[in-house]
Amino acid sequence: MPIHLLENVTTERLLFRKVAPSDFQAWLPFYHDPSSTLYWNGLPKDPIIACNEQFYRIFERYELNLGGMNALIHKNTGELLGLCGLLLQTVDGVSEWEIGYSLLPKFRKMGYATEAAKACKTYATNNKLAPSLISIIHINNNPSIQVAIKNGMRLDKTTTYKNNPVAIYRVQL
Secondary structure (H helix, E strand, O other): OOOOOOOOEEEOOEEEEEOOHHHHHHHHHHHHOOHOOOOOOOOOOOOHHHHHHHHHHHHHHHHHHOOOEEEEEEEOOOEEEEEEEEEEEEOEEEEEEEEEEEEEEHOOOOOHHHHHHHHHHHHHHHHHOOOOEEEEEOOOOOHHHHHHHHHOOEEEEEEEEOOOOEEEEEEEE
């Protein structure tokens, strides 16, 4: 199965590229802000350890062709705004493609997550990746739920994923 990264995909304001080890310092503020991990249980409390673990998983996905997060770069400023991508996930024993997204706190509520998530949906549609896509969202994470809804997703089910109560939002392609 080929890796599905949105390298060099652009939107009105964003450029997608692979995450690089040099992005670590720019991404670290995500873990310093308690609101970033408010909804997800089981993450390390130390921001440096949490960021290291995430970067390890990102690069592991790249190596194993399991899709992955892309760095979201602002086209005008060159700043790292967040991470977004298509990830092969297994939920309740079923492997499916997920649109995952996270933004640095200072770039939230500006429409970047929705813009990036829509680009993932378009990429998956154009490349006939799957009949549908999911987003795995903690049941109390209303900002992420709103992004999923704006991306045409609807609640498919609730379940437990990595010891967290989650809503699975789905869009048919």
